[in-house]
Amino acid sequence: MFNRLIYILPLTVFLIMAVYFAIGLTKDPKILPSALIDKPIPEFVLPPIEGGPGKGFSSADLRGKGVSVVNVFASWCVPCRIEHPQITRLAQLKVATLYGLNYKDKPENALKWLAELGDPYAAHGADPRGRVGIDFGVYGIPETFIIDNNGIIRYKYVGPIDAARLEKVILPIIKKFSK
Amino acid sequence: MRIGIIALAVALGLTGMTTAPAWAVNPDEVLSDPVLEARAREISKGLRCLVCQNQSIDDSDADLAKDLRIIVRERLVAGDSDAQVVNFAVARYGDFVLLKPPFKVATLALWLGPLAIAAAGLMAVVMFFRRRRSVGASAQTSSAAIAPKSLSDEENRRIEEILKDTSA
Numbered sequence: 001m002f003n004r005l006i007y008i009l010p011l012t013v014f015l016i017m018a019v020y021f022a023i024g025l026t027k028d029p030k031i032l033p034s035a036l037i038d039k040p041i042p043e044f045v046l047p048p049i050e051g052g053p054g055k056g057f058s059s060a061d062l063r064g065k066g067v068s069v070v071n072v073f074a075s076w077c078v079p080c081r082i083e084h085p086q087i088t089r090l091a092q093l094k095v096a097t098l099y100g101l102n103y104k105d106k107p108e109n110a111l112k113w114l115a116e117l118g119d120p121y122a123a124h125g126a127d128p129r130g131r132v133g134i135d136f137g138v139y140g141i142p143e144t145f146i147i148d149n150n151g152i153i154r155y156k157y158v159g160p161i162d163a164a165r166l167e168k169v170i171l172p173i174i175k176k177f178s179k
Numbered sequence: 180m181r182i183g184i185i186a187l188a189v190a191l192g193l194t195g196m197t198t199a200p201a202w203a204v205n206p207d208e209v210l211s212d213p214v215l216e217a218r219a220r221e222i223s224k225g226l227r228c229l230v231c232q233n234q235s236i237d238d239s240d241a242d243l244a245k246d247l248r249i250i251v252r253e254r255l256v257a258g259d260s261d262a263q264v265v266n267f268a269v270a271r272y273g274d275f276v277l278l279k280p281p282f283k284v285a286t287l288a289l290w291l292g293p294l295a296i297a298a299a300g301l302m303a304v305v306m307f308f309r310r311r312r313s314v315g316a317s318a319q320t321s322s323a324a325i326a327p328k329s330l331s332d333e334e335n336r337r338i339e340e341i342l343k344d345t346s347a
Contacts, residue, residue: 032229035273104242130246137271139229139243 034137034156041151042135046125050107052114056125057099063151067096067177069170071121072133072143074105075113080142083160084117087144090166091120096146096174100124103133103141146170148177204237208245210252219252222264226251227276235278 041059048054062068071087073080091098100121102110107126114124127133136145139158146155155173157165204223210216223237228244236244236251247268254264268276280286330338 029232032275033273035269035271035275130243131250134243134246134250134271137273139272 030140031158032139034153036137036153037156039153041145041147041153042132044132044135046101046127046132049102049105049110049114049124049126052107052111054121054124057123058125059151061097061099061123062147064149065097066149067174068099068147069096069174070099070101070136070145070147072101072103072136072138072141072145074103074141075109076105077103077141079160081113081117083142083162084120086161086163086166088118088120089163090161090170091122093171095171095178097122101132101136102126103138104128104130144170146173146177204248205245208248208252210256212256215252215255218261219248219255222251222255222261223248225265225278226268227272227278229272229276 041062043059045058046056048056062070069090073087087098090096098121100119100123102124104127107128110126125132130138133141136143137156142158142160144157144161145153148154154177155170157170161170204220210219220237224235226236226247228234228236228239228241228247230241230243231239234244236247238244250267251264254267259267265277274281274286280289282290
């Protein structure tokens with residue numbers, strides 16, 4: 001009996017590997033797990049976008065004031081434009097304080113972008129060299145971080161947020177950490 | 180002769196141009212200290228460019244790769260060890276940023292899997308030959324048991340008859 005079974009062993013091994021590879025193929029390799037989930041936010045001070053009315057923001061603003069959302073955006077980023085209505089909606093729902101991290105942008109372009117599409121952010125800061133972005137592990141914008149009251153990063157999404165993701169993922173996570 | 184030399188020089192110059200690798204590291208990034216620069220190159224080769232993913236930051240022209248190359252050099256100049264520089268990148272981007280995955284519990288299967296499969300294959304081969312040899316040996320020792328029985332009297336008699344017929 002055992003002698004017979006050994007002949008189907010290669011087939012079994014193949015099938016197990018095939019299942020793993022099939023699952024692997026459904027995953028988007030461009031989306032990386034964040035190394036910063038459940039870790040404290042990096043320390044930073046972002047100046048306002050040059051020439052704008054903003055006041056910038058810093059890591060201190062993200063602690064002790066309820067759940068915050070940091071949205072990394074730039075005027076040159078096409079998907080940022082696509083997700084802008086959802087970001088605006090998130091701001092209107094007033095479930096979290098929304099911050100905008102203006103990543104590697106020209107100040108005049110960023111201000112024009114905000115004037116044209118509307119400024120949903122409670123505060124925004126400029127990161128022209130992308131250093132704060134790197135401290136946040138940013139590699140492809142738009143990126144959105146949900147940070148709890150203690151300044152711990154709880155969730156990160158890379159890519160434009162659509163209505164479904166806002167409803168089914170972002171809002172529930174904000175709610176979960178608002179308690 | 181002189182034209183020949185010029186032509187040769189031009190030809191060499193051209194081949195030099197076409198074979199010169201397209202360095203992603205820009206001249207303005209290079210450190211003046213050659214020892215630090217060599218360490219920076221070595222570290223950069225092991226760090227993945229997160230935008231292009233299958234290139235190292237040393238190879239990539241992406242903006243983020245350039246930023247990380249500059250950060251690697253800044254930290255080396257500030258006196259960081261190689262490990263500290265690598266940890267800086269891992270803290271922000273995770274193990275994925277390392278082109279060579281680290282050896283730890285989560286990657287045991289990755290590192291030891293091929294070895295385990297090779298060992299299993301080797302064992303299978305060894306078992307195959309052992310069994311074949313033991314089957315051959317047992318065939319020899321048991322040859323008496325399966326040897327043909329000697330002919331019966333009846334059969335002997337018939338053989339004699341046949342032989343007689345043919346000789347006649």
